[in-house]
Amino acid sequence: MSTCQHSAAPYRVFLFCLLLFSLPGCRVQTYPIDSDVVTTVDRTISFIAYPIVPGLLSHELSRISHYGEYGYGNWAFGPGLPSDPRTDSSTQGIMPPGYVPPSVPPKAQLLNFFAMANIHITDKESPAQLIYLQQLYYPNLSDYPLNEFEPHYPWSSQTLVYSPAMLYTTQVLDAAVQTVNALHKKNAFDFGIFLGDAVNSTQYNELRWYIDVLDGKLICPSSGAHAGSRTIDYQKPFKAAGLDESIAWYQCIGNHDHFWLGGYPVDAALRQSYTSDTVFAGGDIFMNAENIDHPVYYMGVLDGSTPYGDIVGAGPVVTFDSPPRVAADPLRRSLLKTQWISEFFNTASKPAGHGFNLAPPGAEEGFACYSFVPRSAIPIKVIVLDDTQMETDGDTDTHAHGFLDPARWAWLKSELAAGDAGGQLMIIAAHIPIGVDPAHSGTGWWDNSANYPLGTQNAVTLPDLIAELESHPNLLMWIAGHRRLNTVKAFVSTDPGHPENGFWQVETSSLRDFPQQFRTFEICLNSDYTVSIVTTDIDPAVKDGTPAATSRKYAVAAQQIAGKDLSPNFKGADPTVPGYPDVADSTIKSMLPSCSYNATLYKQLSPAMKAKMQTLFP
Numbered sequence: 001m002s003t004c005q006h007s008a009a010p011y012r013v014f015l016f017c018l019l020l021f022s023l024p025g026c027r028v029q030t031y032p033i034d035s036d037v038v039t040t041v042d043r044t045i046s047f048i049a050y051p052i053v054p055g056l057l058s059h060e061l062s063r064i065s066h067y068g069e070y071g072y073g074n075w076a077f078g079p080g081l082p083s084d085p086r087t088d089s090s091t092q093g094i095m096p097p098g099y100v101p102p103s104v105p106p107k108a109q110l111l112n113f114f115a116m117a118n119i120h121i122t123d124k125e126s127p128a129q130l131i132y133l134q135q136l137y138y139p140n141l142s143d144y145p146l147n148e149f150e151p152h153y154p155w156s157s158q159t160l161v162y163s164p165a166m167l168y169t170t171q172v173l174d175a176a177v178q179t180v181n182a183l184h185k186k187n188a189f190d191f192g193i194f195l196g197d198a199v200n201s202t203q204y205n206e207l208r209w210y211i212d213v214l215d216g217k218l219i220c221p222s223s224g225a226h227a228g229s230r231t232i233d234y235q236k237p238f239k240a241a242g243l244d245e246s247i248a249w250y251q252c253i254g255n256h257d258h259f260w261l262g263g264y265p266v267d268a269a270l271r272q273s274y275t276s277d278t279v280f281a282g283g284d285i286f287m288n289a290e291n292i293d294h295p296v297y298y299m300g301v302l303d304g305s306t307p308y309g310d311i312v313g314a315g316p317v318v319t320f321d322s323p324p325r326v327a328a329d330p331l332r333r334s335l336l337k338t339q340w341i342s343e344f345f346n347t348a349s350k351p352a353g354h355g356f357n358l359a360p361p362g363a364e365e366g367f368a369c370y371s372f373v374p375r376s377a378i379p380i381k382v383i384v385l386d387d388t389q390m391e392t393d394g395d396t397d398t399h400a401h402g403f404l405d406p407a408r409w410a411w412l413k414s415e416l417a418a419g420d421a422g423g424q425l426m427i428i429a430a431h432i433p434i435g436v437d438p439a440h441s442g443t444g445w446w447d448n449s450a451n452y453p454l455g456t457q458n459a460v461t462l463p464d465l466i467a468e469l470e471s472h473p474n475l476l477m478w479i480a481g482h483r484r485l486n487t488v489k490a491f492v493s494t495d496p497g498h499p500e501n502g503f504w505q506v507e508t509s510s511l512r513d514f515p516q517q518f519r520t521f522e523i524c525l526n527s528d529y530t531v532s533i534v535t536t537d538i539d540p541a542v543k544d545g546t547p548a549a550t551s552r553k554y555a556v557a558a559q560q561i562a563g564k565d566l567s568p569n570f571k572g573a574d575p576t577v578p579g580y581p582d583v584a585d586s587t588i589k590s591m592l593p594s595c596s597y598n599a600t601l602y603k604q605l606s607p608a609m610k611a612k613m614q615t616l617f618p
Contacts, residue, residue: 028218029238031548033175034541037182039080041536044594045515046078047556050563058562059135064164064308064554072557083534083598086504088490088587094502095530095602106524106532108617110378112187114180114538115429116518117195117481118510119173120256121210122166123203124302124309125223127326128273128280128334130261131300132314134162136284159558161261165512166302167234167309168551169200170221173213174240175540175548176511176518181244182541183520189247190374193382195481195508196254196431201261203274205331207343214249215348216242224327227305233547235304243349250355251344253368254431254482255388255400258337263398264292265391266334277328279313289396298324337366337391355384360411369408371415379423379612380476380523383415385430389446394455400482401446402432402462409459416472423612425531425605426475433480433507435466436489436588438573443483445573463575470494470501473606476523477504477533484510486517486537486597490587500604506535514559515595516540516552525617529610531603537596559595 048071055070056063067073089095159165165172180192199206205223212219220237222228228235243249256262260270263285273280279298283291300314313324335343344354351357358370368386386408389399404412412428419426437444445462448455460468469475470493478491486509493501508519515537522534542548573583589597605613 029236030241031171031174031238031546032543033178033182033546033548034543037179037541039520039536039538040517040594040596041083041598042080043077044079044081044596045075045539045552045556046594047075047560049560051560056561061134061159061164061558061561062162062311064557067554067557072560073553075553075556078594081537081594081596081598083536083600084589085600085602086488086490086589087602088492088502089499093492094490094499094504095604096499099602099604101530101532101600101602102527104527106526107529108525109522110425110525110531111190111374111380111523112521113190113374114183114192114518114520115195115479115508116176116192116511117431117508118197118254118484118512119169119194119210120166120197120200120510120512121169121173121206122200122512123206123223123332124166125227125304125326126201126203126274126332127276127278127301128201128260128270128332129299129301130161130280130282130285131302131311132297133284133286133299134158135311135314159513159562162311163513163558164309164554165514165516165551165558167554168547169512170209170213170219170240171234171238171547172511172516172540172551173210174219174238175542175546177214177243178241179538179540180247180518181241183538184244184247187522189520192243192247192249193384193429193479194249194251195429195479196252196388197256197262197481198251198254200256202256202258202266202335202340204333204335204339204343205329207335207340208331211343211347213240214243216240217348222304223329223332227303229304232304232307233550234309245349248350248374250372250382250384250429252384252429252431252481253337253340253386253388257340258335258388258391259399260334263400264289265399271334274332274334275328275330277325279324279326281317281323285398289398300324301326337368341366341368363411364407367407369411373424379425379616381415381419381424381426383412383419383426383428385412385428387430387432390456392456393446393448394451395446395448398442400432400443402434402444403446404459404465405456406459413468416468416475420472420474423609424474425609426472428469428475428478430478430480432482433489433505434462434478435491435505435573435575436483436487436507436585462573466491466575469503473498473500474609475503476531476603477506477601479506479508479521481508481510483507484513486515486519486595487588488535488597488599488601489585492587500606502603504533504601504603506533506599506601509537509595512555514555514563516555517596525613526602529605529613531605533601533603534599535601536598
């Protein structure tokens, strides 16, 4: 019999599910996907980007019941998005100047895999959230706490702490997994990789839902009092389809996987708030992280007994006669990084440990880096890199920056050197991308030089990291999530005589919020012994009437309401300039309003690697 939680967990939720399904008329629900499974090359999600006012403002995003009267969430299928051929072969690029791709089919498919990122499985009823901050609104610009580095708009334009798509995170993952299974039958995947932020706030129950969806278990996507579990679609237990058992899947760690809401180390007070019966109270931590200790606002929870997940227990503390309460739940406990990793050994799908079993011998506990070779006969190695911050690094900002401590930096250099020496092409899979945000931004490469020697300094600067990567001609690409964008950036070689020293970076959007997509990567050896990487965005093939279809409507609506501020900027961080400020970067490409980007990326091989491939594929 399937269980809602693993046998090592408390039996309360299991007994609840057992009782629920023993009641007359109850059955295990499943949510099939649409039979028409295609990619964004064939069709895209089309909608009016920003409806004309009057409409809802960003801070009114939670008024889901009003979406229909304004036309929010209406969409249709539009034209496909062709794959953009990228050689970046001008006077200096990843391919030689004037390079023309072969007109004949590739010689061989080397690898085919999928990637998902920022799934953010969310316990919407947890008391330890920041939902109310999404509703904060500064109607007068003079009231807004501006600083020279942050965008000039209120927090309400952000969907990080509240999004209507929070209601359906498990069901959307289930639909995406079924879409993978259908694509697998057409062109078999060698593996899948998940690029971090599997969960929203390092909670045990969130992580078990995530793993259990991939394992095809019974999912009870509610917590606490399990309000609405018999009547509300997003609360009802369901049987997940599970990933095709022939597909191995591997896991990266993200900042949300081991920090509170992705930004803050979980201290004793925060840890207690996870399993408390009282809604968390704090200040505007986006303005100043120290406000976490100032109980100005009750941050609220979603009421699972309401069709639209009404926000309750939120607002200024002074307006409450007593603290708002929720039903406490021990399964909401916050996981240490080591505990989070250990859960991946508690799974029915393959491989055991999902990569964490491959950590190097002698590594310290919590070392979340490893490498693997997907196909023994193909010389491609995947280097899975933990580039998230440490809980003890002393950072007083949100912990969403890119970071490598000395152990991870030494390990990465060793893996790259071994790949070159062993004649292996290489892919780095990490949560946080590089060279797309300046150091002073919330998601840039962390620079603690102003405070050093206080706290911990990054083991490598961004310019030095990129220089190291460009010294390894066998590096094909760096793939990442984190920013919730579909973009591709070219890191061109600084040596015009050796374009093979350049590499690509491919970012994958969030599966929770629009465009709710994952990516596929088909790596081919071309007839001229170059490599091409066809990377394609995929919309889950949601079926009308299912919770995942409702989630798509809500995700489209959120993009229409707040999308002017959620859309990607087309800038990057120039590592050749001291401080690498925010600059225009023509090598970063994405597409609006679909927020998708398909590309065919060409890569020159080194003479040694070309000779090896000529031997393997004469």
